[in-house]
Amino acid sequence: MAAFHYNALDAAGKTSTGMIEADSARLARTQLRDKGLFVVELQSLSESLAPSGTRSWNLPFRKRISLSEVSLMLRQFATLLEAGLPLEQALAVLIEQGDNPAMRQVLATMRSEVLAGNTLARAMEKHRDTFPEIHRALINAGEESGELATVMDRLATYSEGQQALQQKIGLAMIYPAIVVTVAVLVVGGLLIFVVPPVVEVFQQTHQALPFLTRALIGLSDLLSATWLYLIVFFVLGGFGVQRALQQETLRFQLHLKLLRLPIVGKLIRGNNTARMASTLSILVGSGVGLLTALNAACGVVSNLPMRRALEDAAAKVREGATLSRALAASGLFPPVLVHLIASGEQSGRLDTMLDRVAKQQTQEVSGFTSTLASILEPVLILFMGAVVLLIVLAILLPIIQMNQMVK
Secondary structure, three states: OEEEEEEEEOOOOOEEEEEEEEOOHHHHHHHHHHOOOEEEEEEEHHHOEOOOOOEOOOOOOOOOOOHHHHHHHHHHHHHHHHOOOOHHHHHHHHHHHOOOHHHHHHHHHHHHHHHOOOOHHHHHHHHOOOOOHHHHHHHHHHHHHOOHHHHHHHHHHHHHHHHHHHHHHHHHHHHHHHHHHHHHHHHHHHHHHHHHHHHHHHHHOOOOOOHHHHHHHHHHHHHHHHHHHHHHHHHHHHHHHHHHOOOHHHHHHHHHHHHHOOOHHHHHHHHHHHHHHHHHHHHHHOOOOHHHHHHHHHOOOOOHHHHHHHHHHHHHHHOOOOHHHHHHOOOOOOHHHHHHHHHHHHHOOHHHHHHHHHHHHHHHHHHHHHHHHHHHHHHHHHHHHHHHHHHHHHHHHHHHHHHHHHO
16 A cells, blocks of 8 residues: 555635555545545655655655654654554554654655565665664664564654753753844944944044044944945855865864864764764664664764764774774773773673763763853853943043033
8 A cells, every 4th residue: 555645626626735545546546536636636655755765856845854853753653662553553643643744744655665565664764864874773673673662762762862952952052142143233233323423423523532432433434334245245155164064074174173172172072972872872772783883873973073983993893893992092082981881891781881971971061051051141241241331432432521621
């Protein structure tokens, strides 16, 4: 049985869209006619994806599925499987309960693949933009071991943890970003639209103006004459930087410099280490081979130097080296990771030690982010106040000077 997406018209001429399951497109059209719908377009969902897993141009839904939606779906999936529902029936329930048309389409194509005899992991291969390699590796391990419900529960927990960490980091950075944006707009507006007419009065007096006032006048004249060009420059500069960073060599050098910064580097290292350790923990704990787990973990490491170091470590492990020594050779990973992995290799509890590292690094990143945000907030407010104070002083100093001359 295949899934089809349809666009149809009812008897009143109202447009109706949705999905329907049938053995063939002809039967799907028949079912829709029986419901009083005139089919305008009918497309097989299993054919709406390109072979590489990327979406084709004629897809009815092009919205990217967010991590929160994937996490919610995985948790619901795990609950249904633990309740004893067969795989295809669990997928049908998820399709029926889904609110996002893009997610429902993905689930429908997966269900069609499962009904055709493919495994769930194989069905996920066509949706790599939605399900990363760790998802597919875990599902494959769960199907091979017969513990799909247990593995799905661990995968849902992992996905929820990643979502919570991303949200915490994002929320911590929202306030500083808003303060910086407001400060730039306020100061720019003062210098371009407010300062010139006020300062023009002082210039007409032909008296010697204080240095702060003269500096403010020069900056105001510069911004008034070039603000439009500055906007174009920053837009084109941002576009050029984005194009340049598409080159892996330049991106690698940038990531390496960021990794060496005292504050930003610690945050990047901790975040990537937490994701890597958590991925290895659930994969190794689910019976996936270490080399396969390392290859999957490389996909969740966003920092290129750390990813390359992990790839080199996987090559050394393939040659017979221990994982702890292979990771220690790069010097890019926290010592706590290396020591706990060494302890896990000696005790045979590698997955447990990796899980401890993941939790420790996640807590450290979360605490560091909260502390950094709490420090940035008053610093940015004080900086904005200082800038506004300088502008006010530059305007008031000539007034005070004129009053003294009158007296």
